[in-house]
Amino acid sequence: MKLIMKRIIIVTILILFSYLLQVGVFSFFKMAGIIPNIMLILVVTFAVMRGRMEGMLVGFFTGLLLDGFSGEMIGYYALIFLVMGYLNGFFQPLIYSNNMMLPLMMILLNSVVYGFVIYVFSFLLRNRLDFKFYAMHVMIPETVYTFFVAIFLYNIFYYINFKLEGVEKRSGI
Amino acid sequence: MNNRPGFDIQPKIVLLILSTLCIAFIIVSSVFSSSVSVFNAVFSTVVVPMEEGVNSIGRFVSERVKSLEDASDLREENKKLKTRVDDLERELAALESDQQELKNLRELYKLNKAYESYDMVGARIIATDSSNWYNSFTINKGAKDGIKVDMNVIAGNGLVGIVSNVGKNYSKVRAIIDDTSSVSAMFDTTADNCIVNGSLKSIKDGYITVDHITKGAKINEGDMLVTSNVSSKYLPGITIGYVNDITQDENGLTKSGKVSPVVDFKHLQEVLIITTMKDNEDEE
Numbered sequence: 112m113k114l115i116m117k118r119i120i121i122v123t124i125l126i127l128f129s130y131l132l133q134v135g136v137f138s139f140f141k142m143a144g145i146i147p148n149i150m151l152i153l154v155v156t157f158a159v160m161r162g163r164m165e166g167m168l169v170g171f172f173t174g175l176l177l178d179g180f181s182g183e184m185i186g187y188y189a190l191i192f193l194v195m196g197y198l199n200g201f202f203q204p205l206i207y208s209n210n211m212m213l214p215l216m217m218i219l220l221n222s223v224v225y226g227f228v229i230y231v232f233s234f235l236l237r238n239r240l241d242f243k244f245y246a247m248h249v250m251i252p253e254t255v256y257t258f259f260v261a262i263f264l265y266n267i268f269y270y271i272n273f274k275l276e277g278v279e280k281r282s283g284i
Numbered sequence: 285m286n287n288r289p290g291f292d293i294q295p296k297i298v299l300l301i302l303s304t305l306c307i308a309f310i311i312v313s314s315v316f317s318s319s320v321s322v323f324n325a326v327f328s329t330v331v332v333p334m335e336e337g338v339n340s341i342g343r344f345v346s347e348r349v350k351s352l353e354d355a356s357d358l359r360e361e362n363k364k365l366k367t368r369v370d371d372l373e374r375e376l377a378a379l380e381s382d383q384q385e386l387k388n389l390r391e392l393y394k395l396n397k398a399y400e401s402y403d404m405v406g407a408r409i410i411a412t413d414s415s416n417w418y419n420s421f422t423i424n425k426g427a428k429d430g431i432k433v434d435m436n437v438i439a440g441n442g443l444v445g446i447v448s449n450v451g452k453n454y455s456k457v458r459a460i461i462d463d464t465s466s467v468s469a470m471f472d473t474t475a476d477n478c479i480v481n482g483s484l485k486s487i488k489d490g491y492i493t494v495d496h497i498t499k500g501a502k503i504n505e506g507d508m509l510v511t512s513n514v515s516s517k518y519l520p521g522i523t524i525g526y527v528n529d530i531t532q533d534e535n536g537l538t539k540s541g542k543v544s545p546v547v548d549f550k551h552l553q554e555v556l557i558i559t560t561m562k563d564n565e566d567e568e
Contacts, residue, residue: 127334130331131331131335134335134412134414134422135335135338135410135411136342138342138411139342139345139346140346144416144550146412146416148415164295167295167299167302168298176327176331177414178309178323179323179327180411181418183320183449184310184320185309185313186307186310186313187306187310190307190310193302194303200295233417234463234484237464239484241485245485248484248485249417249484252416253416
């Protein structure tokens with residue numbers, strides 16, 4: 112039980128860390144006016160490393176945090192990230208060693224889908240029809256930037272999880 | 285091996301429960317918008333102080349990085365500038381007399397002075413929006429500093445936006461360039477009403493859009509737009525920006541155009557919140 116607590120605390124810190132990184136730090140390092148989607152990296156990484164259940168929970172709380180500050184509607188990002196965490200969790204059995212290729216591809220794919228979902232629900236439904244513009248100026252730059260940040264962040268998250276799992280395994284769980 | 289002991293519940297069931305919860309949240313928060321602020325209060329106490337801390341670190345680092353880049357450029361620039369100083373000093377003397385004249389004229393005009401009588405609170409921007417789709421930001425003043433939803437936010441001489449959300453020690457400001465923002469505006473010269481809409485698409489080129497200008501309005505490119513008297517939330521007479529590219533709409537009844545905001549949204553760090561609110565004014 113103590114180990115679960117430890118994991119919960121560390122993951123909570125990671126969620127906060129990612130949030131602060133996204134809104135606090137990267138807002139100073141925008142590229143073409145775009146910030147990378149750190150929260151997405153976190154959710155996808157934990158989903159593919161730890162499976163559906165944890166991916167889902169990390170996604171849910173990450174989304175809630177975003178909702179808490181987007182301020183309009185509670186549950187919107189929570190639902191998106193919840194489903195994202197769950198679906199990516201199916202890929203967990205495919206991840207074995209420290210092979211970055213698949214997780215990075217997953218992050219790339221997720222970022223595209225995420226951008227598309229946000230476009231449909233927040234913009235298309237308000238009659239903003241110029242999909243090409245939003246793809247060129249928001250979705251694609253965000254995906255590219257997120258991908259490059261992910262190369263670094265994935266390793267950090269992977270290492271933290273690796274350490275955590277090490278402790279858990281040694282304790283015979 | 286399932287890595288989470290004690291969690292023998294099927295993921296599918298958890299998914300179902302949590303999604304239902306999310307949908308319930310969405311419905312509750314859209315129907316009772318006041319419930320959102322209760323939820324925000326939970327986060328504000330924990331995250332906002334951290335945000336402020338991280339923000340100052342981020343600013344520090346970005347300034348350091350910049351100063352390194354600049355050092356070599358500066359030396360060269362310094363040389364050039366020294367020669368320019370001499371030229372400029374001569375020009376300055378000539379300008380100073382013009383300046384005095386302008387000052388007198390300004391006083392007569394009293395254009396931008398209209399809203400200096402309002403009570404204002406200064407605030408610092410501590411976080412930008414967490415996504416690339418919206419233009420809103422968080423400031424470090426909240427309910428305990430007397431900030432309320434729908435207060436107007438300005439910077440320098442122009443309208444920045446409106447407080448959309450208030451927590452104990454922070455508030456969210458929706459900028460006028462946000463895609464969901466629309467401000468009831470009027471032309472400073474003719475008092476013709478129109479609507480200024482934020483647009484994610486056009487702000488990439490540095491302008492927002494204005495529409496619903498009546499066909500007969502006698503307006504020129506470069507005219508100034510201010511917030512309208514008939515707006516329900518915005519105080520009248522706050523500068524929004526300057527109009528250009530006015531075109532006739534297809535319906536033949538209205539015109540629309542582009543607005544260059546007077547506020548530089550890219551480099552915004554401090555803002556002023558006008559604590560006088562439109563509603564209060566009407567009651568008086």
